[in-house]
Amino acid sequence: MVDVAVIGCGVIGAAVAYSLSQYQLKVAVLEQHADVAVGTTKANSAIIHAGYDPAPGTLMARLNVEGNRLAGEIAEKLSVPFRRVGSLVLALSEDDLERIQALYQRGVANGVPGIRLLSREETLAREPRLSEQVCGSLWAPSAGIIDPWEYATAMAEMAVVNGVDLQLQTRVTGIEPTDFGFAIRTSRGTVEAQYLVCAAGVEAAAVRGMAEAPDYVIQPSRGEYFLLDHSEGETVHSVIFQCPNELGKGVLVAPTVHGNLIVGPNAASTDDPDNCQVTASGLAYIESAARRSVPGLNLAANIRNFAGIRANSDRDEFRIERSETYPHLIDLAGMKSPGLSAAPAVARYAVQLLEQAGLALKKKASFCDRREKFRFNELSDAERAALIAREPAYGRVICRCQTVTEGDILAALHRPIPPRSINAVKRRVGAGMGRCQGGFCSPRVHELIARELCIDPLEVCLEDPGSELLTGETKMGGMA
Ligand SMILES: Cc1cc2nc3c(=O)[nH]c(=O)nc-3n(C[C@H](O)[C@H](O)[C@H](O)COP(=O)(O)OP(=O)(O)OC[C@H]3O[C@@H](n4cnc5c(N)ncnc54)[C@H](O)[C@@H]3O)c2cc1C
The missing domain is CATH 3.30.9.10 (D-Amino Acid Oxidase, subunit A, domain 2)
Structure with missing residues (x-):
């Protein structure tokens, strides 16, 4: 049994997991996709809004302004x-x-x-x-x-580094309130949790509805x-x-x-x-x-x-609340814009709500809160030369449009949340994000994923299972 289960690993679920990972807690994050940040967090304007748009006095206004300030601190600490x-x-x-x-x-x-x-x-x-x-x-x-998917991935990575159990390809299919908390049915078995945080984005009402009827649409x-x-x-x-x-x-x-x-x-x-x-x-x-x-x-x-x-709700406000019927359930719904900007502040607020519900928060002595990451294409010529001399893989350019090297991709593939698909590598290092949109580099990226993660090349996907790129071997011995 875990202390807290978080459903969804977009920027909101990732921020909650990162916040919780500083405490002595058993936390599991359940995400249906094969990677983090694949929902709305993947496709938005990527702006950390200043906070003049939401009406004064709303949660949205307060969390936007606070989230904006926190974004600067987090980006600096986590190399975003x-x-x-x-x-x-x-x-x-x-x-x-x-x-x-x-x-x-x-x-x-x-x-x-x-x-x-x-x-x-x-x-x-x-x-x-x-x-x-x-x-x-x-x-x-x-x-x-900001780079929105890097922002979410960085927080999710730090959560994993600090002991959070991230379960990808784990779709929640049912939530059963029990004496101890919740039995959460998933595509990979049941997870028992004392507390539950729902951060399911556009599927918020459907997920909340597994426990009780939501009062929003x-x-x-x-x-x-x-x-x-x-x-x-x-x-x-x-x-x-x-x-x-x-x-x-x-x-x-x-x-x-x-x-x-x-x-x-x-x-x-x-x-x-x-x-x-x-x-x-x-x-x-x-x-x-x-x-x-x-x-x-x-x-x-x-x-x-x-x-x-956008996960618009029927009110112009975030729908962040503790369930009245099940006080151990915290719902983070209606996360339309400025949800990306507010994410770390939403997470802090969610942790406060969990504490009010009875969750004991005791800081870990060993919390790691720094993440080093660089990209070859951001280095000076002298830094590039020194890096290539040390690690020759940085001398082999895989994505010519964005100057992404084999070294960048290998480093990404061995990070705490390895990108297992072509699109996941694209989000981590930018390979395929340039003018040719992956026309040249995708086959090389495909090969590196299979080799480094020991995956059968036939199983390497564009994104989730079902989007495999190859169908079989050719008579010539190559892949088709
Ligand atoms: C067009 C557009 C522009 C925007 N521009 C901005 C902007 O510039 N600035 C800003 O601050 N905000 C912006 N936003 C809002 C921002 O993108 C969102 O608020 C934010 O990404 C929401 O994050 P999330 O984690 O709630 O949702 P998501 O990123 O969608 O994450 C929810 C996760 O829950 C998972 N999930 C759902 N159901 C289940 C289940 N049953 N089992 C397991 N997992 C499940 C999903 O797979 C998903 O990964 C914009 C949004 C849009 C659409």
Whole structure:
């Protein structure tokens, strides 16, 4: 029996596991996918929001601002790419000027540091590629851009290093309240736990419903994107928003920590939580909306389109609560944006709720809270030469678009949560994330996964089991 079971290992489940791993507790994390951060955490705008958007007094406002501050600390400790580039909300009309004034007041009430209204001239001086229609803007210097899956993976890795039992490919199928807590039925057997934290993202209501009927509904909403090549990465230097509306934070244009430019999202309601399709109409809407901010966007440099699913609930608030019927059950639901920004603060709050429910928290003497990770393509020429002399695998470039070496991939494959699929390697080191989208490097990555993790090449997947890339051996002895 474990003290706490966490269902789901997106950024919220990973942050909870990381927080709990500093205490003397037996913790298990149950995740249905073959890797962490494969749900909504994989596909979003990757912004650590400053926190002026949520209404003052809400949990969302408090946890966003606190999460923003914690993100800086955690990224530094755990070697996660994060840059505080700041954000601008543009006023593109006189009416918008009133709206950004209201956002400014919210920001002040929420305690957002350094927030300020800029004139048209100040705005254009910061970002010369913006539309001539700009009348002014709201500047929030604490907003940042992050690698969202690295953020979640880093926290999950630290949880594992500190003794948390991460069970991948373990789908929860039933929750039975018992005298001691819960018997959690999974695709790999039953896990008994005294306390339960549900962090199931867009499937929150379905998972909570296994124990008791939730008093909320999740209405998934799809957001689609363009991802532009590195050639466009300097188009803007901060995150460019338009005034938010009832559908969300609107279409943004922003640099990414990987040097690309991200443009999106739209908001399309869907009943299917797995519906990550990208539509021509969605992209056309994003293009016309984004051009209102940055008219000269070069969308011909698009290298990929993708979509993510928001876990919107029926209230404009996170649904974080302790069950009244089963006080040992903590539900972390309605984790729409700014869930990524708030994640570490949500986790701290969840731990407080567990403590209120009776969980004893005793710090470990041996808690490890530092994670070293580097990428070859971020090193200076002198550092690269020294590294190659020490470890020749860093001299063999596997992904030419992103300059990812065999050394980077081998290091990733031997980390505490080994990436077992082509996409998992892509999320860890960026191989396949460039202009050719894996056209050249995928076969080499495939070979390295099979060799290093001793997996039959026929079983190496693109993502989860069922997405195997090879079907058999050819008569010539190669793989097909
Ligand atoms: C288009 C879009 C843009 C966004 N932009 C931003 C942004 O810029 N900044 C920001 O702060 N937030 C943003 N968000 C919100 C942010 O991405 C989410 O709040 C965050 O990723 C939610 O994390 P999560 O862990 O709750 O969910 P997920 O990442 O979806 O993780 C839930 C996990 O639970 C697992 N699970 C579900 N059911 C089961 C089961 N039965 N058994 C086992 N495992 C299960 C899933 O497999 C999944 O891995 C955006 C979201 C979208 C969709």
